[in-house]
Every structure is written in C-alpha cells, then in structure tokens.
Amino acid sequence: xxxxxxxxxxxxxEEEDRILLDYVRVHGRGKWNRISKMTGLQRCGxxxxxxxxxxxxxxxxxxxxxxxxxxxxxRLHNLLGNRWSLIAGRVPGRxxxxxxxxxxxxxxxxxxxxxxxxxxxxxSKKTHSALLHRVEDSQFQTLSSxxxxxSKLCHNGDDHDHNKFMEVMESENLFTPxxxxxxxxxxxxxxxxxxxxxxxxxxxxxxQPILESPGFLEFLDGFPLDLTWxxx
DNA sequence: AAGTCAATCAACCGCCCAGGG
DNA sequence: TCCCTGGGCGGTTGATTGACT
Numbered sequence: 001x002x003x004x005x006x007x008x009x010x011x012x013x014e015e016e017d018r019i020l021l022d023y024v025r026v027h028g029r030g031k032w033n034r035i036s037k038m039t040g041l042q043r044c045g046x047x048x049x050x051x052x053x054x055x056x057x058x059x060x061x062x063x064x065x066x067x068x069x070x071x072x073x074x075r076l077h078n079l080l081g082n083r084w085s086l087i088a089g090r091v092p093g094r095x096x097x098x099x100x101x102x103x104x105x106x107x108x109x110x111x112x113x114x115x116x117x118x119x120x121x122x123x124s125k126k127t128h129s130a131l132l133h134r135v136e137d138s139q140f141q142t143l144s145s146x147x148x149x150x151s152k153l154c155h156n157g158d159d160h161d162h163n164k165f166m167e168v169m170e171s172e173n174l175f176t177p178x179x180x181x182x183x184x185x186x187x188x189x190x191x192x193x194x195x196x197x198x199x200x201x202x203x204x205x206x207x208q209p210i211l212e213s214p215g216f217l218e219f220l221d222g223f224p225l226d227l228t229w230x231x232x
Numbered sequence: 233a234a235g236t237c238a239a240t241c242a243a244c245c246g247c248c249c250a251g252g253g
Numbered sequence: 254t255c256c257c258t259g260g261g262c263g264g265t266t267g268a269t270t271g272a273c274t
Binding site: 234235236237238239240241242243244245246247248249250251252253 | 255256257258259260261262263264265266267268269270271272273274
Binding site: 010011030031032033045046049082083084085096100 | 258262
C-alpha cells in the first residue's frame with residue numbers, strides 16, 4: 001500500500017521529463033526501477049519506461065499519420081490482428097500506443113468497424129501459434145508460383161521438422177478441399193497451415209525477421225484488404 | 233459566456249514471459 | 254525448482270480539448 005502511494009500518477013510535467021531525459025542520457029535505457037531511487041523522481045519504473053518509449057525517445061515521430069502510414073497499418077492489421085507492437089515495428093517512428101490509438105479512434109471509423117474494442121482472433125494466447133504461422137505463410141507467398149508445395153513446406157531446410165509437419169498435416173486431413181477463402185491460388189495452403197498451427201506447437205518461429213525480410217511489404221501489397229483473420 | 237458532450241490520446245493496469253540468483 | 258525482477262504487451266481508463274448548443 002505504501003509502495004503504491006509513493007509514486008505519482010497522471011500526466012508528466014516538463015520537470016519530470018527533464019529528469020528522465022537526464023537519467024537516460026547518463027545511464028542509458030533500462031533498469032527503470034532504479035530511476036526513482038537515483039533521481040528522486042516520484043514515478044514507478046513502468047511509468048518511466050512508457051514515458052520514454054512513447055514520448056521522450058528521439059526516434060518517436062510526432063504529428064498526424066500520413067496516408068501511407070495508415071494504409072500500411074490497415075494491411076498489417078488485416079494480417080496480424082491487434083499485435084500493435086509488431087505493427088508499430090513496421091511503421092518507422094511510431095509506437096505501439098500511437099498505432100493502437102490511431103486505429104481505435106480514426107481507422108476503425110474510416111473502415112466502418114463498429115466495435116473497435118472487440119477482441120479479434122489472433123490476439124489471444126490460444127491463437128498465438130496460429131498467428132505466427134499465418135505470418136510465416138507470408139514468406140511462402142513471396143516464392144514464385146512454380147515452386148512446389150513440397151519445397152515451400154521445407155522452408156527451414158530441416159528434414160526432420162518437415163517430415164513431422166507432413167505427418168501431422170496428413171493425419172489431420174488438413175489438405176481437405178473446400179476451405180478456400182479467396183480466389184488467390186495460395187489460399188488453400190494458407191488455410192491448411194492455419195489449421196495445422198492451431199493444433200500443433202511444433203513450429204515455433206520468431207516472426208520479427210519475417211516481418212523485416214525482403215519481399216514482405218511486396219507480399220503485403222498483394223494481400224486483399226478485405227481478407228481478415230476473423231474471416232477464416 | 234457557460235454548459236454539455238464526444239473525440240482524442242497519454243498513461244495506467246493486469247497479465248505474461250525470460251533470465252538470473 | 255522456485256522466487257524475484259525487469260521488461261513487454263494489449264486492453265482500458267480518464268484528463269484534456271474542441272465542437273456544439
């Protein structure tokens with residue numbers, strides 16, 4: 001209780017900003033919980049971190065969103081759902097908080113989404129794995145159309161994983177026709193892999209490199225705006 | 233000018249995870 | 254193995270601001 005009352009809440013003052021900036025200049029980022037002890041700033045570590053990341057950091061871009069930024073956010077949101085930090089990672093200078101706020105206040109209205117606060121599939125822990133694989137699919141979409149399905153499956157060059165993957169896919173009958181969701185020739189594959197990902201934790205991937213990989217934005221350009229995660 | 237309401241967005245909350253002791 | 258701490262995330266809140274009456 002005493003700890004809770006020790007820290008100030010609410011908007012930051014210029015003086016508080018100056019203290020935090022000075023601290024980061026001298027000690028660098030991190031160890032946010034030490035700031036109140038070392039500087040006397042009556043703010044908890046979390047508050048300091050957030051203030052730095054969302055406002056004081058020189059990499060943060062202020063001002064309104066451009067049309068290009070909005071377009072990118074919409075496409076990324078279609079693909080990733082409410083994964084704000086990931087989306088923000090692809091929008092230079094913007095924080096997850098900025099992107100989230102802009103989505104909820106402007107873009108939802110623009111797109112005619114009535115309940116912006118409704119949780120979307122892909123946000124929950126349960127579907128996290130599935131989301132990973134949907135992003136991972138993007139890598140395959142950038143391959144030429146002549147590539148065989150087999151070579152796409154063997155994406156990481158690991159035959160063992162590939163064999164396990166094929167085993168599960170076949171045993172779960174995940175190649176069943178009739179699950180296509182768009183005219184895109186690759187959509188059958190996307191669906192299948194999504195189902196697979198729901199069922200198996202076999203293929204844990206770090207998707208940040210995928211988001212940063214060459215060709216990802218090009219893939220995004222070809223991703224239908226109306227094809228959302230929820231529609232699967 | 234004063235009051236009301238809605239929009240905006242900075243900040244907080246609660247939860248989770250990873251790493252270290 | 255357990256606990257603690259730091260850091261990160263998405264959802265939510267609430268103070269501020271501006272439009273409207």
